Amino acid sequence: MQYLLMIYVNGAQMATMSADARQQMSEDYAAFTRDIVASGHFKGGERLQPQASATTVRVQNGKTLMTDGPFVETREQLAGYYVIEARDLDEAVSIAARIPNASSGAIEVRPIALMDEAQLRAYGRAS
Amino acid sequence: MAAPPDSAAIEAVYRGEAGRVLATLIRLLGDFELAEEGAQDAFAAALERWPRDGISQNPRAWLVNVGRNRAIDRLRRRISLRGKLRLLAAEPPDAPQPAQSWGNDEDIPDDRLRLIFTCCHPALAMESRVALTLRVVCGLEIAQIARAFLIGETALAQRLVRAKAKIRDAGIPYEVPERAILGERLAGVLAVIYLVFTEGYAPTFGDEPVKPQLCEEAIHLARLLDALLPDEADVEGLLALMLLHAARLDGRAGADGELLLLEEQDRSRWNRARIEEGRRLVATALRRPAIPGPYAVQAAIAALHAEAADFAATDWRQIAGLYQVLLRLQPSPVVELNAAAALSMVEGPARALHLVDALAARGALAGYWPLAAARADLLRRLGRLEESRIAYGEAIALARFAPERRLLERRLGALGSISPSRSAPETASG
Numbered sequence: 001m002q003y004l005l006m007i008y009v010n011g012a013q014m015a016t017m018s019a020d021a022r023q024q025m026s027e028d029y030a031a032f033t034r035d036i037v038a039s040g041h042f043k044g045g046e047r048l049q050p051q052a053s054a055t056t057v058r059v060q061n062g063k064t065l066m067t068d069g070p071f072v073e074t075r076e077q078l079a080g081y082y083v084i085e086a087r088d089l090d091e092a093v094s095i096a097a098r099i100p101n102a103s104s105g106a107i108e109v110r111p112i113a114l115m116d117e118a119q120l121r122a123y124g125r126a127s
Numbered sequence: 128m129a130a131p132p133d134s135a136a137i138e139a140v141y142r143g144e145a146g147r148v149l150a151t152l153i154r155l156l157g158d159f160e161l162a163e164e165g166a167q168d169a170f171a172a173a174l175e176r177w178p179r180d181g182i183s184q185n186p187r188a189w190l191v192n193v194g195r196n197r198a199i200d201r202l203r204r205r206i207s208l209r210g211k212l213r214l215l216a217a218e219p220p221d222a223p224q225p226a227q228s229w230g231n232d233e234d235i236p237d238d239r240l241r242l243i244f245t246c247c248h249p250a251l252a253m254e255s256r257v258a259l260t261l262r263v264v265c266g267l268e269i270a271q272i273a274r275a276f277l278i279g280e281t282a283l284a285q286r287l288v289r290a291k292a293k294i295r296d297a298g299i300p301y302e303v304p305e306r307a308i309l310g311e312r313l314a315g316v317l318a319v320i321y322l323v324f325t326e327g328y329a330p331t332f333g334d335e336p337v338k339p340q341l342c343e344e345a346i347h348l349a350r351l352l353d354a355l356l357p358d359e360a361d362v363e364g365l366l367a368l369m370l371l372h373a374a375r376l377d378g379r380a381g382a383d384g385e386l387l388l389l390e391e392q393d394r395s396r397w398n399r400a401r402i403e404e405g406r407r408l409v410a411t412a413l414r415r416p417a418i419p420g421p422y423a424v425q426a427a428i429a430a431l432h433a434e435a436a437d438f439a440a441t442d443w444r445q446i447a448g449l450y451q452v453l454l455r456l457q458p459s460p461v462v463e464l465n466a467a468a469a470l471s472m473v474e475g476p477a478r479a480l481h482l483v484d485a486l487a488a489r490g491a492l493a494g495y496w497p498l499a500a501a502r503a504d505l506l507r508r509l510g511r512l513e514e515s516r517i518a519y520g521e522a523i524a525l526a527r528f529a530p531e532r533r534l535l536e537r538r539l540g541a542l543g544s545i546s547p548s549r550s551a552p553e554t555a556s557g
Binding site for chain 1: 248250296297298299300302304308
């Protein structure tokens with residue numbers, strides 16, 4: 001199965017991190033990512049720009065409306081994600097628990113509804 | 128051939144096998160709902176066939192084979208209805224191979240342990256774990272569970288559907304956890320079982336003072352767990368604890384239905400067989416090499432109460448010592464309160480009152496009537512009758528059940544007639 005691991009962090013806490021702590025965090029992420037690439041669990045993942053850079057889009061009566069900011073304003077903000085391949089939820093949770101921000105923020109683990117071959121073709125995504 | 132079996136005989140066979148058949152069907156089909164439908168179909172088929180052909184020599188294998196085949200039929204119909212035969216290929220790897228079937232009951236592994244761990248998985252909400260375990264592992268009807276936990280049947284049915292969907296969609300494994308996390312997961316399973324027991328022993332929902340059926344289901348679950356996962360001290364400890372408490376359930380109320388204090392109970396009404404079994408289990412649990420867990424320590428305390436010939440013969444010194452051990456293992460304000468009550472029987476009420484007052488000042492047990500009742504009792508024993516009366520009044524105002532209130536009123540009434548002296552503490556349950 002594939003899982004989306006959403007990394008939620010406290011924005012205020014992140015803003016007050018020292019340069020050293022930032023450097024350490026970055027090294028921890030590099031080490032974690034190398035590990036799950038090597039073990040074959042890694043499918044993808046990126047860090048996101050801060051929540052303040054978000055724009056929310058809606059189409060109403062054919063008009064595109066934009067609002068500044070995220071869809072839901074929360075203290076814990078989505079800071080990045082991984083997509084992983086895991087045997088089951090237990091394995092996904094054990095990987096999520098190793099994400100450096102798991103101890104200061106929270107990781108939401110969401111199973112991905114994978115498409116089968118026919119669906120992939122229908123969506124123009126067949127390889 | 129013997130006389131054809133009647134439906135009662137068939138139902139008895141089914142009841143004996145239902146749990147294992149369902150657990151195995153879930154493993155084979157990878158889907159709770161489909162497995163439950165298959166199990167129902169298999170039972171219906173047995174009711175039709177067995178009166179004619181006799182009960183199968185291997186009823187478990189028969190029910191599993193029929194249940195799986197019927198489930199696959201259902202799956203095929205569902206898929207062809209949607210014109211999506213290819214979905215069959217996307218079913219879990221263990222899935223439906225109708226050709227393979229079992230001849231002997233003994234060839235089918237017991238899948239109930241993995242079923243218990245899946246139903247008690249920590250990714251499910253606690254109330255879902257309890258409901259799912261009672262429904263799927265114990266086979267309780269939805270109406271029975273709904274009544275016990277004071278929830279509507281529709282709401283409960285929806286909760287079960289959601290829980291089963293999460294198991295399927297989130298990939299909650301249908302497996303006994305690996306050694307590294309087994310201890311932690313087992314603790315979670317035991318917490319579910321103990322929650323079922325305490326809701327039976329000291330209900331927090333509804334108006335019944337006791338729900339014996341929940342106590343029995345919890346004991347049944349712990350026995351099953353002990354059989355499937357032998358030599359686990361925590362399982363033995365919990366089973367012992369529940370047996371020792373349940374053994375004394377019958378003595379808790381007098382002939383008129385009134386709650387009795389431990390010192391007032393007719394100990395001949397206690398269930399000796401259960402007390403013996405509980406004592407044996409707690410001794411076994413305490414002999415195991417690991418540090419004793421909180422259940423085993425509580426069971427040891429319950430055993431000391433249960434084996435005392437009468438209230439005066441209770442080994443309070445050892446009980447007070449065990450409460451100190453329990454406080455280190457599992458510190459909580461309720462344990463502190465019980466520890467203070469036990470200490471009052473060794474060192475007298477003055478020191479215990481000091482501890483209870485300090486506990487009350489921290490506010491952690493605000494609104495908990497046993498705290499006020501314990502203070503009232505200690506004050507009574509110290510001859511401070513006026514303060515004792517006030518504390519009993521507080522306890523009465525906080526008690527939720529009528530029998531508890533009547534017990535406290537009875538104690539309050541007795542205050543007028545006694546002279547200050549050293550007498551026994553009041554513990555309603557021990």
